[in-house]
Amino acid sequence: MSETVLIALGILGAIIAIGVVVIIVLQLRPRAPVADPAAEQRLTELNARLDAMGSWLQNSHVQLQQAVNTRLDAVSQNLGESMKTTTKNTTEHLQQLHARLAVIDSAQKNITDLATTVTSLQKVFDNKQRRGAFGQGRMEAIVADGLPQGAYEFQFTLSNNSRPDCCVHMPDNRHLIIDAKFPLEATTALENAKTDEERLQAMRQLRQNLGKHIDDISGKYLIKGETQDVAFMFIPSESMFAELYDAFDDVLQKGYRAGVIIVSPSLLMLAIQVVQQIQKDARMREAADKILKEVGLMIDDVQRLKERVENLDKHFGNVNKDIEQIVTSAEKILSRGEKIQGVEFSDEPSSAQIIPAPMTLKLGTND
Numbered sequence: 581m582s583e584t585v586l587i588a589l590g591i592l593g594a595i596i597a598i599g600v601v602v603i604i605v606l607q608l609r610p611r612a613p614v615a616d617p618a619a620e621q622r623l624t625e626l627n628a629r630l631d632a633m634g635s636w637l638q639n640s641h642v643q644l645q646q647a648v649n650t651r652l653d654a655v656s657q658n659l660g661e662s663m664k665t666t667t668k669n670t671t672e673h674l675q676q677l678h679a680r681l682a683v684i685d686s687a688q689k690n691i692t693d694l695a696t697t698v699t700s701l702q703k704v705f706d707n708k709q710r711r712g713a714f715g716q717g718r719m720e721a722i723v724a725d726g727l728p729q730g731a732y733e734f735q736f737t738l739s740n741n742s743r744p745d746c747c748v749h750m751p752d753n754r755h756l757i758i759d760a761k762f763p764l765e766a767t768t769a770l771e772n773a774k775t776d777e778e779r780l781q782a783m784r785q786l787r788q789n790l791g792k793h794i795d796d797i798s799g800k801y802l803i804k805g806e807t808q809d810v811a812f813m814f815i816p817s818e819s820m821f822a823e824l825y826d827a828f829d830d831v832l833q834k835g836y837r838a839g840v841i842i843v844s845p846s847l848l849m850l851a852i853q854v855v856q857q858i859q860k861d862a863r864m865r866e867a868a869d870k871i872l873k874e875v876g877l878m879i880d881d882v883q884r885l886k887e888r889v890e891n892l893d894k895h896f897g898n899v900n901k902d903i904e905q906i907v908t909s910a911e912k913i914l915s916r917g918e919k920i921q922g923v924e925f926s927d928e929p930s931s932a933q934i935i936p937a938p939m940t941l942k943l944g945t946n947d
Contacts, residue, residue, distance in 0.1 A: 715760040715816040716745050718845060723748070723758070726852035731859055738807070742800040748855055750808065751862030756855065757801040757811040758848070763789035767820050783827070790824070790831045790842075798838040810839045812851065818844050 723732050723746055736747035736755070746758040766786035773779035793813060801811050813835065815821045821844035825832065835842055843851060 715762055715814060718816045719746060719758060719760040719814045719848065722845060722848050723852060726849065726856055727859075731856075738801070738803060740800070740803060744801050744811075745814075750855070751859060754805070755807045757797070757807055758814055759793075759797050759801065759811065760814045760816070761793055762813075762815050762817075762820065763793065765789075767823070770823070787828060787831055790828065791834065794831070794835045794838050794840045797840045802839050810841055812848065813840050813842045814848055815842060815844055818846065821847075 720734060727748065730749075732746060732748045734746050735743050737743050738747075738755075744757045745760045748756040748758065750756055763786060766782060766789050770779065770782035770786055773782050797811050797813055801807060802809070815824070821842065824842060832842060
């Protein structure tokens with residue numbers, strides 16, 4: 581039973597499939613065209629419009645392609661020029677960068693050399709003998725640049741056998757003493773102090789060292805009648821001098837009372853310029869008599885010159901007078917010659933005396 585049903589259902593499905601195929605074939609079969617003139621005319625117009633639209637689309641496509649190509653060429657050209665400019669600018673910037681890097685390398689080298697120099701200078705400052713040589717070297721350079729040879733002497737021996745760093749010879753035969761020692765340790769400790777207690781301790785040490793230097797200079801180098809009433813204590817650093825001037829006014833006043841003046845490099849240069857002018861004025865005073873004598877001789881020479889000019893003026897006057905007489909005589913002679921040439925003799929007697937000719941005597945006559 582079941583097999584029969586299945587067979588029937590298979591036959592029924594086959595019949596339905598055949599029917600569907602037949603319907604599809606009938607639908608796809610080309611139909612005979614219906615004769616309609618209006619439809620054919622509209623179809624013809626539609627085809628014409630489609631052809632025109634195709635031509636217009638083709639032309640528009642060509643124009644669009646040309647415009648796109650033109651734009652692409654312009655963009656390519658601008659892009660190429662921009663790339664060239666960018667490449668040139670990039671090259672220039674790289675060259676400038678290399679130059680700046682070279683400058684930076686040179687500056688780095690200079691900084692390294694400066695660090696080495698500072699380290700060497702620190703070593704100099706750490707050693708008392710070298711520190712003294714450094715301060716004395718700066719002082720000697722300032723003195724040698726400002727004064728002529730013979731106006732100063734380094735390590736000069738005084739009458740009490742003391743030897744100051746520099747002795748400047750003044751016109752009154754009393755020497756000006758310059759000492760180049762300075763308390764670096766106490767100054768460095770004051771600069772590096774972090775607490776109030778360290779600062780107070782460093783200030784006490786610096787004040788003590790400065791007082792000792794002032795006492796040494798005043799006791800050794802200030803000799804009545806041989807040296808000046810004041811002496812210079814040279815500090816080879818402007819910053820150290822500024823610190824002393826701001827925070828140790830009592831020490832400066834003590835130095836003034838003791839005849840010891842603390843000077844920085846700039847103040848020492850100013851003092852040397854003043855000393856140079858004093859020595860110059862002294863030399864001018866010493867040469868005053870000679871100058872007066874030379875001026876007197878010059879006045880005598882001027883007087884003689886005046887007399888000679890006056891004599892020369894007289895000679896010129898006489899010469900002018902003689903020339904005028906010669907010109908007058910020449911004019912008279914010229915006038916006489918013109919009269920003789922024109923045979924114009926005047927009846928006036930000649931101013932010249934005519935000497936008669938001697939008479940001839942014939943031989944053998946009584947006349």
